[in-house]
Amino acid sequence: MKPSISIITIGVDDLERAFAFYRALFDIADEQIGAGEDHVAFFFPNDFSFVLFPREQIAQTAGKDVAISGTPGFVLSHQAASPAEVDDILRRVLVAGGAIVTEATQSEWGYSAYFEDSEGNVWELMAQPPAN
Template sequence: MPVQATAIMLGVSDLARAKQFYADLGGTVTQEYPGFARLDLGEGSSSLALYPWEQVAKDAGVSAEGSGFRGFSLHFIVDTSEAVDEAMRDAVAAGATVVKEATATKWGSFGYFSDPDGYLWKVASSS
């Protein structure tokens, strides 16, 4: 069976803040329990599950200590450079921090933002 990412889970420091951030970016909360929220990110996308950071570490049996680049980023591919700029503006309005301003390349444009817990998102255009 080929591997599929049917859900992306993020450990977060403040569940309510993270849930609001992703809802402000257009996600729809589909499940919510104490210590857990799941959001639908739209057709064609994996769902996004949010758990308290410490709980995720405990569940995985690893230390909750960690900082810096995690070797992981989420990517949002859009059709145009204008859509990259719009997505970056929307992210900042929701509480994101711009890590790398959107820049033009020979194939389109891209930029990076981080969510309130430092997870990196790359927004890139396909043209």
Template sequence: MQQRISFVTLAVADLGRSRGFYVDGLGWRPELEVAGEVVMFAAGETLVLSLWDRAAFETEVGGRTVEGPGLLPFTLSHNVETPALVDEVLDLARAAGAGVGEAADREWGGRSGYFADPDGIRWEVAWNPGPIGRRVVPGTLPRG
């Protein structure tokens, strides 16, 4: 098996609300839509973010999703080219209606902050000046 991830799939409570957040609020463009079932976005050269209606997701996967209060045990991350862009993206998410925390300079040398989409899924917005941070931002590593 090759070492890569092709899709990140999120089961969402209200597909229309989530679509509106990502498309109208954050400015993402869908690559594929099946009304009432799924919206997919190109999220990188070889990565797709897939938003599934929760009931359609449960049918597809063959199980029930877990619901309840608390923080989901994962985040998605959007890395940017400069520290100032962290604040700009958080402002965009805030304008789209996201719950947004304040950005902070981190002990590991970068800057990051978090916002939550309509289902409470946390997105980290980060500027990471190290090699692993530059690796995930298009155009920031020299081509060899």
């Protein structure tokens, strides 16, 4: 895996407050912002995204209890070229001593999985769905 961090997702306690803060901070057009019930994404040039996500949901995604210290406040994301590459990286994670947090699944956002490195840092692997 050649790391290519294209998405940074940070955990927030108050999505609306965090959105207001980053909206004021970033010099970005409204068309470059996407939002759902549980997230806000800022889309920048060169395929880089900065996403706000509820901290509790990041903990659940990472297989952690919110009350446990060390619950991640961020997720590193690697954009894989294909679902096959996601699966290959997951195999390599296990061989290297990491752990799979969530198995790879297909969703409207693409084919993705989460793993922990040997220190408990959480990574997302994602292959975006093919364009229509």
